[in-house]
Amino acid sequence: MEDNSWTVVQNRRRRKRSLTSFEEPEKKAAAMSIDERTESKTTKAIVLKPICKEAVNGFRARDIRQAAETAGIESQEDFKIQYQTKTNTITLTTQEEGTAEKLPRLNAIEKNGKQYTVCPYRAMEKNQIRGVIYPPGDNSEETPETLLADMKCDKARIIAARLMGKGTSAVLVTFEGNKLPKKVVFCQVILSVKEYRPRPIVCFSCHELGHKADVCPRKEQRCGQCGNVHDEGMDECDREPKCRNCDGPHPATSNDCPKRRIPDKKKMTPKPPAQGKESYAAAAKSIPERPKASGKNNQDELPTWIPEWAKSTQRQQPSQQASDFDAEKEMNKLKNDVHIGFKMIFEAIGEIKKELALLRHGK
Structure with missing residues (x-):
C-alpha cells in the first residue's frame, strides 16, 4: 500500500539555483539575438x-x-x-x-x-576611414574606376578612390574598418598612406565656410578680396584684403586664415610612468626619524619634534589648557546622556511588548 501523505521537500537555495540555471540560457539567447540584430542593421x-x-x-x-x-x-x-x-x-x-x-x-x-x-x-559609414596617397607623376587622367582597379592593400579592403582635385596627384582612398593601413600598392608601387585631415572648404560665391559654390544658397556674390558686394569685377578689386570669416587682413580663400586651419592630430594623453614597488627597507628609510634628547635631566634640550595633533594645544599656555577642561562637568554630562539612552531603550522595549501581546490575543 502506497502512502501518498508524504511531500517531497527541496532546499530553497538548491531550487533557486536550478531555476537560475534554466533561465540563464534563455536570457543569454535573447541578449545575443538583440546584439546580432543590432550589428546586422548598420545605419x-x-x-x-x-x-x-x-x-x-x-x-x-x-x-x-x-x-x-x-x-x-x-x-x-x-x-x-x-x-x-x-x-x-x-x-x-x-x-x-x-x-x-x-x-x-x-x-x-x-x-x-x-x-x-x-x-x-x-556618405562615409562609421566603420570606414579615409587616407591620402601621393602617386608619382601626373595622374590627372585617372578615374575612380582605374584607381580602384590598380590599387591593392593586404591590411584593409579598399572601398573607393578618387583624385582630390584638379592639378593635384593626391588620391583620397576610403578603407573598410576604423584603422588606417600604413601601405598600399598602386601600379606595383608601394606608397605610404597619410591621415586625411580635411581643411574647411570655402565657397567661391559668397566666400563663407562649410559649402561649395555649386550648392551656395546665397543670392548675391561677394568679393573674396574685401568681402563686400560691388559692381566691378572680383579680379579688379584693389581694396585692402579683409576676410569675411575672421575679419583678418587676408582674402577669404587664404590658407593662413585661422578658421581654415587644418585640425591637429588627436594626441592621446600620456599615462604617468608606473612606479615600481619599494622594498620594506627602502620604505622604512623614507620615514623621518624622531629626534632624540641629548640628556635626561637637561630640560632646556628637550626634543623639538611634536606630533601634528598636539601642535595646537602645545601653543596654549598651561593656565588656558587647565581652564578649558572641567572633570566634574564632563562626568555629569556623561551620566545624563547614559540616563537618557537607557530611558529610550526601555520605552522601546515596552512598545514591543505591547505589540506582541496584541498579536498573541489576535487583536
Whole structure:
C-alpha cells in the first residue's frame, strides 16, 4: 500500500539555483539575438546635394517624402531626414538594405509645382576611414574606376578612390574598418598612406565656410578680396584684403586664415610612468626619524619634534589648557546622556511588548 501523505521537500537555495540555471540560457539567447540584430542593421546615409542654388531648409519634409515615394520607397518609416544647413545638403539615414538601395534613385524634389534637381551620393559609414596617397607623376587622367582597379592593400579592403582635385596627384582612398593601413600598392608601387585631415572648404560665391559654390544658397556674390558686394569685377578689386570669416587682413580663400586651419592630430594623453614597488627597507628609510634628547635631566634640550595633533594645544599656555577642561562637568554630562539612552531603550522595549501581546490575543 502506497502512502501518498508524504511531500517531497527541496532546499530553497538548491531550487533557486536550478531555476537560475534554466533561465540563464534563455536570457543569454535573447541578449545575443538583440546584439546580432543590432550589428546586422548598420545605419547607412545618403546625401542629397541640390544642383540649383536653393536653400535646403526651403524644402518641406512632405516634399522629400513624396520624392522618396516616387523613387520606389513604399514605407515612409524606413528612413529619417536631417537638414544640414551649413553644407546646404539633406541627409537621409536608414537601416534597411532595400531602402538604402532605392534612396540613390532620388534625383529630384518637387516644390510648389517646380522640379528641383538633386545629386544623391553615399556618405562615409562609421566603420570606414579615409587616407591620402601621393602617386608619382601626373595622374590627372585617372578615374575612380582605374584607381580602384590598380590599387591593392593586404591590411584593409579598399572601398573607393578618387583624385582630390584638379592639378593635384593626391588620391583620397576610403578603407573598410576604423584603422588606417600604413601601405598600399598602386601600379606595383608601394606608397605610404597619410591621415586625411580635411581643411574647411570655402565657397567661391559668397566666400563663407562649410559649402561649395555649386550648392551656395546665397543670392548675391561677394568679393573674396574685401568681402563686400560691388559692381566691378572680383579680379579688379584693389581694396585692402579683409576676410569675411575672421575679419583678418587676408582674402577669404587664404590658407593662413585661422578658421581654415587644418585640425591637429588627436594626441592621446600620456599615462604617468608606473612606479615600481619599494622594498620594506627602502620604505622604512623614507620615514623621518624622531629626534632624540641629548640628556635626561637637561630640560632646556628637550626634543623639538611634536606630533601634528598636539601642535595646537602645545601653543596654549598651561593656565588656558587647565581652564578649558572641567572633570566634574564632563562626568555629569556623561551620566545624563547614559540616563537618557537607557530611558529610550526601555520605552522601546515596552512598545514591543505591547505589540506582541496584541498579536498573541489576535487583536
